Amino acid sequence: MGAQWKAKGREAAASAKGKLFTKLTKEIMIAARNGADPDMNPRLRLAIVQAKKASMTRETLERAIKKGSGQLDGGVSYEKVVYEGFAPHQVPVIVECLTDNVNRTISNIRGLFRKGQLGASGSVSWDFEHVGMIEATPTNKDADVEMAAIEAGAQDFEANEDGSATFITDITDLDIVQKALPDQGFTVESAKIGYRPKNPVSLSGEALDEVEAFLAAIDDDDDVHEVYVGLAAE
Known part of the structure; x- marks a missing residue:
């Protein structure tokens, strides 16, 4: 996943x-x-x-x-809050929210985690790497993802089924690497700081369907910005 x-x-x-x-x-x-x-x-x-x-x-x-940036009066102030816990079948989840009302958000998140387990800060983040993630697509058939990762200064990479690639970087190197990738034959589609699971849980069948339904409900909440999960579908 x-x-x-x-x-x-x-x-x-x-x-x-x-x-x-x-x-x-x-x-x-x-x-x-x-x-x-x-x-x-x-x-x-x-x-x-x-x-x-x-x-x-x-x-x-x-x-x-x-x-x-404060140039307009009456702007809404958003705060970033992070929640950790488990989806069904003990699948670790990190949920990043951007909200203008933390009380509303935590109430919603608690409700959404009824079929899982909402944990304290640090309860699952130890099982993730906090890294830079760059999604990029090759601009030509000769583009080499491994060579691009080395030359651009990425720590690691994952080749995706659709031909794109995810380049993993140190947090401090995210901007440098995404600027370097076009010279290596890749167009950057997105770049952000996120969480990469160290030990993803493998699920299939009904168990996988149950976890995906749980995650879909969380992702649908208006305050939820990103959802990261330690899940590997079989």
Whole structure:
């Protein structure tokens, strides 16, 4: 399943796009706290790239940057909160939320974890690596993912079934590596800091279906930004 779980069977396209824009807007506002100039703010630069790929309008993008950087009055202040626990069958899960109301969020998360087990901070994060993750696609058939990883300075890589690759980096090297990959024949699709499982649990059949349904419900919550799971589907 990889480091980040992605839900199967999304909702209608319009609804899915609305949820994506909400998540992108929150990320831009959080990133803009450290400065409105993307040339001086790597996290904001990456958030802007993702927003443009999702066809966010320039007006919406600029408004999010101004709100986040304090240039507009009345902006919503979002806070990042992280929850750890287990899905059914003792599958470790890390849930990152961006919220303007922590009390609402924790109430929702507790409800969503009824079929699993919500743990304390550190209860499962020890079983994950906190790393940079770069999703990239080759620009030509001769692009070599292993050589690209070495030359760009990535720690590791995972080749995906669709021909793309996930490059794993030190957190501090994320921006450097994503800038270097185009010269190695890869187009960067996304880049972020996330969690990579060390010992993913292997499941199949009904057990896998149960875990996926649990994760889908969490991913559907408006405050949830990212879901990371130690799961390897057989």
